[in-house]
Amino acid sequence: MSENSLASVLKESGNTVELLRNSKIGMYVYPVVAPEFSNWREEQRAWRDSAVLFDQSHHMDELIVEGPDAAAFLESLSINSFANFGLNRAKHYVPVSPSGHVIGDVIAFREREDKFILVGRAPTCNWVKYNGTLGKFNVSIVHDPRSPSRPDGKEVTRVHYRFQIQGPNAPKIFERMNGGPIPDIKFFHVDWINVGGRKVQALRHGMAGAPGLEIWGPYEEKDEIRDAILKAAEGLDLYQVGARAYSTNTLESGWIPSPLPAIYTHPDMQGYREWLPAAGYEATGSIGGSYVSDNIEDYYVTPFELGYDFYIKYDHDFIGRSALEAMQGKTHRKKVTFEWNAEDVMKVIASNFVPGGDNYKWIDFPQPNYASTSADMVMHDGKMVGMSMFNGYSFNERCMLSLGIVDADIQEGDVLTLVWGEPNGGSGKTSTERHKQAEIRVRVSPTPYAREARENYAESWRTKGS
């Protein structure tokens, strides 16, 4: 076993939870992009009221998978079927462990019959890359890891730039960019549009009904393309979104970016753990939050729990298939949005204005997550009934929200208790100060967090006492 592998790090540590809860890697940041272009409140408001430009060029890994077996190879690792994965389409691609737990997720683009691009966090890219080395499929793989977290003035380059444009004014901007109506691209399909004299690939996506496009191309054309977008958008209130607002977008759209990769325990993955480096995401990515189990598997989640069960297709063989088949029809935890009680949030903040230091964990706005993976206990009658996994403040909702999972019998509207902060004054992570734990009431709400829910019951409760 290499001394520089995840396997050796795990063996030396003896306790994976303790290892990851005390990682010194620091904040999981959205690198290179400026923290703010205007200010994060207005940047959040713009994705609902006008239009936003997300620069996604830097925070995700990219994996280019090519070869005659590319489709068969990728499908062998995926809960998704490739039966309807035509050219110029994209999929939300989810690999699971042999035990049926989520390793991660990426967006997979099919550029050619024999060429795919995977874009997302490291765990999925690493897992696919490793499997490519096993020689079972005829594929070649190129990995472009995300940009450094603290480039410190050094030049940063990527293979591709990647922009998203969203919001109610986006269609007008697309038409101007394209110099005429754009093709009617179906959801998660790809077509070509014009941007400033160049033809670029565009993926149709969108959140909450508003159409959006993601475009990409050679990184060296990035500035030219951005300038063309900004020029086309003149007068249409397009806001460039900085790193501080960016990661909070998912609170409103309901995707959980950071499940712990379920790769630490299954015996069939020992080869993978020996292959993974001692300095990579899996060995250094941190776990933060009030939930401390002695079993790392308690942090794993299934596709059923994340709401990805409708992706699962048993028309192909894949790693984890039999485990998922055994889970089928059982009772599963479910994904929800937790809406945080304003009065309790104020209590936490106010504790940081009392000299003497007996403070609750600072809630950093708009993005208080302090680890690569967050796991906060959500309680009911003294029993843990859920786990909060990604949090943030929405200026649109004037509310702290988090995404997570709850037991099947928890209902929308239930008021539960989130335990905020880590026990025993906090872990050894560099990303948090010493603190005590607080209880914050949270109301279970739908995912994506819906205007209806807000208007029907949430408002009076949220504003109580504030």
Added chain:
Amino acid sequence: MSENSLASVLKESGNTVELLRNSKIGMYVYPVVAPEFSNWREEQRAWRDSAVLFDQSHHMDELIVEGPDAAAFLESLSINSFANFGLNRAKHYVPVSPSGHVIGDVIAFREREDKFILVGRAPTCNWVKYNGTLGKFNVSIVHDPRSPSRPDGKEVTRVHYRFQIQGPNAPKIFERMNGGPIPDIKFFHVDWINVGGRKVQALRHGMAGAPGLEIWGPYEEKDEIRDAILKAAEGLDLYQVGARAYSTNTLESGWIPSPLPAIYTHPDMQGYREWLPAAGYEATGSIGGSYVSDNIEDYYVTPFELGYDFYIKYDHDFIGRSALEAMQGKTHRKKVTFEWNAEDVMKVIASNFVPGGDNYKWIDFPQPNYASTSADMVMHDGKMVGMSMFNGYSFNERCMLSLGIVDADIQEGDVLTLVWGEPNGGSGKTSTERHKQAEIRVRVSPTPYAREARENYAESWRTKGS
């Protein structure tokens, strides 16, 4: 008059206050350096409890002034005397306008008889540079402007790196860096020390009694020097300070970094305004805050008001001398620290947790300034008695603090009212969201903000109701 000059911009605008209050330049940021290395609360705590490494390589302009007349030239623009400005010393150098108002301030280092390096914000560097072009003195000037605010992955270089090391553990770190005791450098004197096999220049400075050193050298040696410092500091709890915590250090040490340069009105400075560009600091630097006067001169401050009167020496002729002589012995406003009432701060924050949008101006932590120059009204009995000029949250003090000036008859301990936020829903600056104005009680405290004051009277008041 060039169309690309400050003078033409001012003429076109017709209202300088309105021009600067509505600048679209965005936040005044501390560029390139990572927002956080660990977390900003711990980084603040470290400068009081252990030791910090400030990376000052990027946020300041540098001006290298050389030539047989260098000393005479610089002294002709400065309230400071150069009589005792020996080799290897530094001065807090302050030029004023012909009306005796502060243009800015820098640290001036004398490297040789005929060579000085000025380090600080743009206004002083621009003013000195301009005067160098007038041909009255035999000097040559090289200007290295600060790094771009949003480098976006492009390479950034400077002439010099610049680090500061401060805190109670700093002396032990210096000794280890140097490989033995360092020379006994007097305050604001420069000597040479060893760092990782290189000889580097070190300025002795310090805040609140704790010794500190500022070291600099060729930018290409930056990484090597930083690594040597970090290695020397192992086990001594040295924290690298990120951009978010950095600018709040001055709240505890009492220096106001951002007075408005007093260059917009005096007729003798029309040539300067024609020389200054339309895209520079003076034309685009923003004014933010509740204080709106129709006269830009109301934002000017004097050396007396900033506590720099002890620098003024009439042993030489300098621009503004006669104006200062006329001010001598008069009653002046004075610099103070405003300690913000926690209950009122909470009221402002809580308004951002009420759906519907009738929010007070967001207080962004730890650095809520939203302009190049801040000017918030400080009131007593409905009358403006002061101006808050730079604010921030101190985790050490568990308190919002700001620096500013008050009328001479205001006493320490007085409770005044700071008007937080801009009138009419906010200006046209991109750095702020729409908001309404709030009143925040502030207690007048000494500058630098003293532990004694805190312990003797502040504590009970600050915690009231929180």
